[in-house]
Amino acid sequence: MPGQSFINRTAMSTFIIDGGQPLKGEITPQGAKNEALQILCATLMTSEEVVVENIPDILDVNNLIDLLAKLGVSVDRTDRHTCKFKADRVDLTYMQTDDFKRRASSLRGSIMIMGPLLGRFGRAYFPKPGGDKIGRRRLDTHFYGFQKLGAKFNFDSDDVFYTVEAENMKGAYMLLDEASVTGTANTLMAAVMTPGKTTIYNAACEPYVQQLCRMLVSMGAKIEGIGSNLLNITGVDHLGGCRHRILPDMIEVGSFIGMAAMTAGDITIKDAGLEHLGIIPLAFERMGIEIERKGDDIHIPSQQHYTIDSFIDGSIMTIADAPWPGLTPDLLSVFLVVATQAKGSVLIHQKMFESRLFFVDKLIDMGAKIILCDPHRATVIGLNREAQLRGTTMTSPDIRAGVALLIAALSAKGTSTIHNIEQIDRGYQYIDQRLNALGARISRQ
Secondary structure (H helix, E strand, O other): OOOOOOOOOOOOOEEEEEOOOOOEEEEOOOEOHHHHHHHHHHHHHOOOEEEEEOOOOOHHHHHHHHHHHHOOOEEEEEEOOEEEEEOOOOOHHHHHOHHHHHHHHOOHHHHHHHHHHHHHHOEEEEEOOOOOOOOOOOOHHHHHHHHHOOOEEEEEOOOOEEEEEOOOOOOOEEEOOOOOHHHHHHHHHHHOOOOOEEEEEOOOOOHHHHHHHHHHHHOOOEEEOOOOOEEEEEOOOOOOOEEEEOOEOHHHHHHHHHHHHHOOOEEEEOOOOHHHOOOHHHHHHHOOOOOEEEOOEEEEOOOOOOEOOOOOOOOOEEEEOOOOOOOOHHHHHHHHHHHOOOEOEEEEEOOOOOOOOOOHHHHHHOOOEEEEEEOOEEEEEOOOOOOOOEOOEEEOOOHHHHHHHHHHHHHOEOEEEEEOOHHHHOOOOOHHHHHHOOOOOEEEO
């Protein structure tokens, strides 16, 4: 029904995991969370109907859909993964209410409503966003892009609230100081309806940004350079409706590969979106994990042992995150936990967020051999399955660390308890039900 709330309201819950069960069978990844957040915000850019398919049924996405409905967008969710949006009655006054501030500040991805509203209506308001506690993630790139287009913004430090307005925006050349995915998406959405030509250099070029570009082009936008870090946009006066299908979630694909390896399971990942995975399969192969590609499916056969490669000069392997086409930072926690049962050692270097490795103390409690060098680097000495991880009680600090702890618990001897699983629910739909279908023993309490 239009305007209906779709938030999946999960009470404070806990996972109880009986570990040591090899996972076997087939699983299909959900729609990509990070793409969905961009695509849903882009529905604000037209008064015509936009149909989005393969929407992941997860907390962050459901919260954003609910926020759009509160903004006056007509929402018709034909099923849990398909939704029709029509933003013909957007109420900008709602953005100055306490209810908006509360909802938007709890969901970091909702920052991307600013670009569409700025481009279409010339103004937007926003509280300082929340989300994962993984270190400081600044918004400078977003506001730099808006300012280059001619917008002005004010920040109320007492109310922690941003106001962005523009009377006469025009296209401009800009060199972004970092290849921010959300910063690129926000600036791009503002630019497509800004008169003149806009050039965004050092743009993020992740598959999800490419998908956003293709969606906007199907709506009538003029964008050149899709897939590169140099985007040229010619502003248009009007965008129409479209139908868009979200890609498979590469983070889920990587998580399932890690689960198969850690439990010595045999998993086939159906419809994995292989052409959009970039370096992810190669990085797992460097960890010694066998990957069989079958059409658009990935098969991970059972392996009792897997050996980490070393560099050609014999030095220790380093797995580090980098902007696309480098390795996504969202999977480094999975690589770290997978390394705990490998043969050999690896240095995990998390460059982009300074707090994402702080969950390793729980892995150490479980018997893993990890040296936390500093907030960005951890050295893992693999156990080669000579000693199984032990079940323990832990708390999920964020989405990606949460699923890494879940992987560890699935492989551990005995029973593990994971609290604060709302963090996992934010990014992984029905994860306990889907893994139990593969032979896991997970109960939600």
